[in-house]
Amino acid sequence: MPLSNQMSRRNGKLRSSRLFLKRSFLFSSLYCESLPFATLLCLSLFLLFSVQSRADPVGLERQSSYDLMSPDTKAMQDDPLLNPATFAVLDGQVLWQEVAGKKNQSCASCHGDATVSMKGVAASFPKVSSSGQLLNLEGRINQCRVEQQGAAPFAPESKPLLALAAFVANQSKGMPISVERTPANEQALASGQRLFNQRMGQLNLSCAQCHAERAGQKLAGNPIPQAHPTAYPIYRLEWQTVGSLERRLRNCLVGVRAEPYAFGSAELLELELFLAWRAREMPLESPGVRP
Amino acid sequence: MSKTSRTIVTMPTAAKKGEVLEIRIIVQHDMESGFRHTETGQRVPRDIIRDFLCTYNGVEVFRVELHPAMGANPLIVFTTTATESGTLEFKWSGDNGYASSTTSTLAVT
Numbered sequence: 001m002p003l004s005n006q007m008s009r010r011n012g013k014l015r016s017s018r019l020f021l022k023r024s025f026l027f028s029s030l031y032c033e034s035l036p037f038a039t040l041l042c043l044s045l046f047l048l049f050s051v052q053s054r055a056d057p058v059g060l061e062r063q064s065s066y067d068l069m070s071p072d073t074k075a076m077q078d079d080p081l082l083n084p085a086t087f088a089v090l091d092g093q094v095l096w097q098e099v100a101g102k103k104n105q106s107c108a109s110c111h112g113d114a115t116v117s118m119k120g121v122a123a124s125f126p127k128v129s130s131s132g133q134l135l136n137l138e139g140r141i142n143q144c145r146v147e148q149q150g151a152a153p154f155a156p157e158s159k160p161l162l163a164l165a166a167f168v169a170n171q172s173k174g175m176p177i178s179v180e181r182t183p184a185n186e187q188a189l190a191s192g193q194r195l196f197n198q199r200m201g202q203l204n205l206s207c208a209q210c211h212a213e214r215a216g217q218k219l220a221g222n223p224i225p226q227a228h229p230t231a232y233p234i235y236r237l238e239w240q241t242v243g244s245l246e247r248r249l250r251n252c253l254v255g256v257r258a259e260p261y262a263f264g265s266a267e268l269l270e271l272e273l274f275l276a277w278r279a280r281e282m283p284l285e286s287p288g289v290r291p
Numbered sequence: 292m293s294k295t296s297r298t299i300v301t302m303p304t305a306a307k308k309g310e311v312l313e314i315r316i317i318v319q320h321d322m323e324s325g326f327r328h329t330e331t332g333q334r335v336p337r338d339i340i341r342d343f344l345c346t347y348n349g350v351e352v353f354r355v356e357l358h359p360a361m362g363a364n365p366l367i368v369f370t371t372t373a374t375e376s377g378t379l380e381f382k383w384s385g386d387n388g389y390a391s392s393t394t395s396t397l398a399v400t
Binding site for chain 2: 081082084086090091237241
């Protein structure tokens with residue numbers, strides 16, 4: 001038999017088996033359509049949500065995102081000689097002593113030795129100041145800079161601001177977050193909680209839907225953390241630099257395709273306050289390393 | 292990036308002759324790749340460390356050439372054999388006249 005004939009016969013066989021497949025596929029889809037399909041869909045969605053939706057972890061169920069990291073990244077955070085954020089802490093230590101502004105004052109002129117005066121301070125932020133203003137650590141540093149030093153405030157996410165924040169936060173390393181519900185912060189805390197549960201952006205997702213209800217599950221292959229701000233300012237490997245909690249929150253807002261709130265906006269501060277309160281008593285790890 | 296920056300070297304101060312030492316060095320540097328643009332579309336010029344050199348009593352024992360794909364604050368871990376007591380010198384050099392150096396002493400018994 002000529003070769004071309006053999007080929008065509010083989011092709012013919014193939015074609016018929018394909019036809020067979022097509023027919024069986026059609027048959028099975030017809031079978032599916034004969035079932036009450038809408039009911040099945042509803043049931044599976046209901047099952048998905050009833051299994052996946054969980055309450056916000058509280059107390060000892062809470063977990064720092066440190067526990068989700070690889071051993072290498074953990075080692076990087078644990079050893080100050082490997083942690084790239086150490087450079088920010090050392091820069092902050094120098095800035096602490098540096099005189100600035102019209103009043104010729106340094107941080108140390110008023111606060112003295114940071115290892116004593118700043119111990120546990122970062123763990124109590126965000127805080128409502130005596131003038132009734134809600135401030136995070138960076139905001140408090142800038143308030144000091146303007147009022148006590150007579151200098152221009154640092155720009156948000158600027159290197160010196162992050163360095164000072166990292167240096168001050170490092171003094172509280174290992175100490176429990178001490179943000180409590182008080183009459184002064186009650187209103188802001190409630191707004192923060194509302195924002196945490198509010199759906200936003202084109203994806204119409206709330207913080208809680210990922211970080212409370214689906215924490216521990218995977219998003220694009222990565223574990224979803226419970227979103228406890230225990231290590232800020234962090235050195236994020238993705239950023240290749242040190243960054244604040246506000247930067248991280250803006251990241252998430254872009255992620256759900258919402259317009260991110262501005263740095264220092266009331267919304268971000270309220271969210272920060274709520275998150276810190278939600279993570280109360282968890283130990284501070286600053287400066288952390290995150291992937 | 293400034294003309295110089297902080298460095299951290301982690302290595303033992305004493306070793307037995309013939310022992311293999313692990314040396315960890317980390318240097319503060321933004322390692323601006325030169326491929327990024329500002330919000331107004333202007334290219335951010337490249338500013339990276341180009342070279343790292345380790346000499347042991349004046350003899351080159353380890354050298355690295357760095358490129359734009361290296362991350363910020365490059366960490367380099369390498370080993371060398373303890374041969375004699377002396378000084379190890381670590382030198383970084385890079386774009387825009389960047390230069391850093393530090394030394395560590397090693398006692399070999």
